[in-house]
Amino acid sequence: MRHGFTAIQALALSLALAFLVLPVVAVFLQVSPAAMLTQLGSETATQAIVVSLRTNLVADLIIIAVGTPAAWLLARHRVFPGRRLAVTLLELPLVLPPAVAGIALLVAFGRNGLLGHQLNALGLSIPFTEVAVVLAITFVAGPFYLRQAITAFEAVDPRLVQAAATLGAGPWRTFRSVVLPLALGGLAGGWALAFARGMGEFGATLIFAGSLPGVTQTLPLAIYSEMNRDLDAALAIGGLLIIIATAVLLAVKMIPSWNPTPASSPTSARRFATSSSTSR
Amino acid sequence: MGPSGAGKSSLLEAIAGLRSPRAGRITVGDACWFDADAGVALPPERRAAGVVFQDYALFPHMTVARNVAFGGRDRALEMMELTGIAHLAGARPGEISGGERQRTALARALASDPAVLLLDEPLAALDPGTRSEVRVGLARLIGRLAIPVLIVTHDMADAAALDCEVAVMDHGTIVQRGGHAELLARPATATVARLMGANLLPGTARPGPAGLTEVVLDAGGTVLSGEAGTGRVGVVVDPWDLTLAHGRPGDSQLNHITGTVASLTPTGNRMRVQVGPVVAEVTALSAERMGLATGAPVTVVFKALATRLVPLAG
Known part of the structure; x- marks a missing residue:
């Protein structure tokens, strides 16, 4: 009995692995590494790389700068009226289809949108600019960071915050030298997830920012536009995104080793074991 | 506390x-x-x-x-x-x-x-x-x-x-303050009595007869204990492990402290009796039968095995 069940489990695992890994492998089998490098040197690809990196960098800076204090507030005060509502609203973009996010951004910040008049008065037009790409990425990727950051801050023992205060440390010093170092691993993990999501952003960007080469055409949009013209070029960009995604995933897996928790609890002991095996 | x-x-x-x-x-x-x-x-x-x-x-x-x-x-x-x-x-x-x-x-x-x-x-x-x-x-x-x-x-x-100084807290208020011995002997409430628990007699330990430890009490007299210990120790013994007797009984118990009753404090159906440095807890009934009164001479009796030794500073 037990034997048969194990066999079924092993089969299920093999199927899942094969199905999920095969397409990724296919990308690299289709185009040789040398051809891939050549393709990535094309104008379309280099422009898309620059647009993707620049917009994600700006979006991530905004996400971290606004998300970190917001998450600390939500983690520090576990009970206040409207907290659950606030957290739910912040998580909404996680479950929203990207196309909906794009059209929602358009009716909020577009020329005829909710804030269109005010933005027009300031001489600002956001849709189909690099700013629109940044807003789309911030909208869809921000909640990934926020969620992780709230979890990371909640994991910091409130006693340590109290201890710091009794030792004469004000809120700033407590945050800087106690809370931030202890939450850093979780924050970095949240950033990595947000970055991965932002690099892959497609639907919201296409609707809100369009796909203008050199301006709003990010790597995923470049794949879409190249696909019908030159499959190899599209695959090369796909390969690049796979490598970036893999790197982010590995970085997230290694994060516990950045978090210097004492070896007293069983979970941290396991973390140390994981980190030492991965760093070797 | x-x-x-x-x-x-x-x-x-x-x-x-x-x-x-x-x-x-x-x-x-x-x-x-x-x-x-x-x-x-x-x-x-x-x-x-x-x-x-x-x-x-x-x-x-x-x-x-x-x-x-x-x-x-x-x-x-x-x-x-x-x-x-x-x-x-x-x-x-x-x-x-x-x-x-x-x-x-x-x-x-x-x-x-x-x-x-x-x-x-x-x-x-x-x-x-x-x-x-x-x-x-x-x-x-x-x-x-x-x-x-x-x-x-x-x-x-x-x-x-x-x-x-010990302050005993119960339901958010301090119900009694005082030294350890004072609270042990005259607890203001049942909570205090329960908390104070055991007697603690400071003294100096040395090897005694038959593998026992002999403790020379600071307050005078010696106590034999079944536990090992050297140097500065406190003899810990629970009030309910102490028996009271008139005169010096020839029983199997090794420890006898003779003194006069310093105070009598009823707690429910029990009576806390302070004799010299120790407090004994007996039923109110037996205290009455013995005719215990403040100032009366009495002997406190307890087994060497009823004692624990804890190390003390100094």
């Missing part, structure tokens, strides 16, 4: 500024830290209260030296030497023993140059084996401090070993 839920830790938190009371005043020396009527409520970082938390709350990502220096750079080295942890400077809290963690927390609190030291169950996180040893070190350290020290504990042995 007090039963759990009495409000002991809340009191410490209120003094440290981690909790806001609804009414009242908190002053230390000339400084007012809290006054509900005047609207004064200093944040914890502006109160000079050194706190040692029950789980010590050491910063896990900092070394012992950096933990202590977080309290105050200038006094860090001095306090690490005072608490005997200078050799652990480079270790992290996860790498040192429970007793060493406690001393690190003490050094860190003292490095902030506090006006009052607050200790919340400072020995509760330790295993019983090391507790008595750490307790001796704590008593010695506190003896050297020139600031008021407030210790929350539920362990009578702490209160006895630290030789301090």
